[in-house]
């Protein structure tokens with residue numbers, strides 16, 4: 001059997017990843033969004049995918065747009081309120097093929113106090129210590145620009161695995177070469193966050 005990424009179209013892959021994330025507490029009902037780039041085409045989960053669809057939506061609900069016609073995509077009625085940061089990342093780093101924003105169960109407690117997350121497991125050491133973007137209004141262009149700034153200098157991570165930016169009191173956003181790699185890294189980061197937390201019980 002072929003690997004998942006070769007069996008599914010891009011919208012189908014986004015649906016698969018959304019379900020995978022929601023089933024495993026990698027994001028919640030309150031939010032998150034998933035996008036992928038194929039050449040000039042951007043695919044993105046619809047706004048309120050968690051709240052209104054419980055992450056169970058159809059291929060027709062995936063928003064499709066063009067990076068070269070970004071203003072048209074922003075006007076789409078189902079354009080995700082958290083989509084600006086995705087588009088800013090694709091524009092700044094053309095080698096990025098996938099972006100996932102999520103509210104992972106074990107990362108959220110760190111964001112509540114804006115505490116960076118150091119790697120304590122071998123599976124996460126390639127990500128370095130996860131850092132925060134500057135305080136900015138939610139869903140704003142200012143927030144998107146700040147996220148792009150934190151990713152600067154992490155190009156090698158974005159080209160091979162993932163670079164991540166923590167969002168104060170909110171969640172995390174990852175940039176990767178493709179969706180399957182991005183999902184893999186998201187789960188590694190969430191497990192690593194749990195391992196950091198669990199040190200307190202073990203000590």
Ligand SMILES: [Zn+2]
Pocket residue numbers: 030031032082101102103170171
């Ligand atoms: Zn969010």
